[in-house]
Amino acid sequence: MPQSRKTEHDTESSDDGAEGQRWAVLVAGSKEYENYRHQAEICHAYQILRKGGLKDENIIVFMFDDIALNPKNPKRGVIINRPGGEDVYQGVPKDYTGEAVNVENFLNVILGNKSGVTGGSGKVVKSVTASNAKDSSYGIYCGDTYPPSPPEYNGLCLGDEFSVSWLEDSELHDMRKETLKQQYQVVKRRTRSSHVCRFGSEELLKDYLVSYIGTNPENKNFSLASLTASQISNLSWSIHIQNAPVRSPERQEAQKNLLDEMNHRKQIDQNIIEILRVSLNQTNVLDLLTSTRTTGQSLVDDWDCFKTLVKSFKNQCGAKMEYGMKYAGALQIFAIWESM
Known part of the structure; x- marks a missing residue:
């Protein structure tokens, strides 16, 4: 049976303002420890959404939940999505787990939300995929990639290249200042192993990400504190950042270019x-x-x-x-x- 905190929420929209109108359905469609990365990404996405202001009752999670406490997991009760990363499993709700992660329950949730939020009316949709119909998507933070997963994970991939690209971008930036189109371009540049594709309405591309996933208040004054001094000093964009006025568009553009360059080097x-x-x-x-x-x-x-x-x-x-x-x-x- 579904382990769900939602009862009527699956078919009713909330009345608590803009945040109540944002819903997220997070689905890891695989199970078993070898597919660790899929549930790691769902947990990571949950953490980003919560920090962005979405409420638990508006985030529906599907995951088999057989990874955190798996005997093979070197960090029992912990899931990470990058080498040295923080625990992304802590606090993740158990809405649909085990055999309840199935097509029927997924469709019921999707159709219920559509009915409750839009009243059954038409809704413009935008979707992005990791690859085209002929490609496979590829893992990242594996035993044979750089940086590799920690030795105790025995070569296991901690994430997928495409998913990690948008998750890490969302984690860094103020989503009030980044559009869907801008993030798509960043993710497409960073995803080198498959052909990222987008489908649906082009009119949504100008929307800011805050409308969909919120934004972490800690990112209001985005900085490059996560990068080491040696990394920054070796990049010409750091000069532009230092010379530009704080919070100016020029400084923000230079920061974004620096992050793109770091991602480019990482991909090489x-x-x-x-x-x-x-x-x-x-x-x-x-x-x-x-x-x-x-x-x-x-x-x-x-x-x-x-x-x-x-x-x-x-x-x-x-x-x-x-x-x-x-x-x-x-x-x-x-x-x-x-x-x-």
Whole structure:
């Protein structure tokens, strides 16, 4: 049976103002520990919505709930959605768990909310997907990505690339100042392993995210405190941030550009490791990146091959490759491997 705090709420809208008109239905459609990342993302989304001002009675959660207390979980009773991340499981309501996570209950909730909130009338809809009809979506914070999941998770993926992209963006920014279109563009840039798609009404793209997911008051004066000093000092956008007036549009734009650049660099790190893993059929790719040739050996055995790889890497990975070229050593590995 559903373990639900909602009774008539599933078919009635609240009368407590704007917050009462925002509803969220969070669904993790998988079970078993190997699919840890799906329930981790649902729990993370719940935390963002609560900090954004949505009330528990307006957030409906579907999750099998077999992860937090699973014997395989190295942190019993805790779920994280990124390496070193905080517990996102704490406080998550148990509306529909176990076998109650099914199509029938999901449709009843969706149809009930539509009837209660819109009175059965037509409603403009906007949806975004992690991939197109032919793609798969891919995990992030896994054992073979960068950064990897902690060793005690034995290579388990803590999140999905697409979902983590919008969750982390929402967690950082003041949602009163970011539109649906702006977040879509950020998420699409960061999601490199699949083709992010959007469907439905284009008129909603100008809406600010606060209308849908609220905004954390702590993000009112968004800062880059979460980034290390060395990370900021190595980026030209930090100069623009320091020179722009506090709370000015110029400063906000510079902060957003800096975050995009950080995401871009993070994606390059992840792509290089994935290329090594797949191309060389190696699992210890982090060790490969730090390995060196024996003293007295030339840098590579086939310079033509090496130069071709560098050129291809620059052409295929875009113009902003100054940071990416720190992985010239990884290209050495390919050149050496090809000559063997």
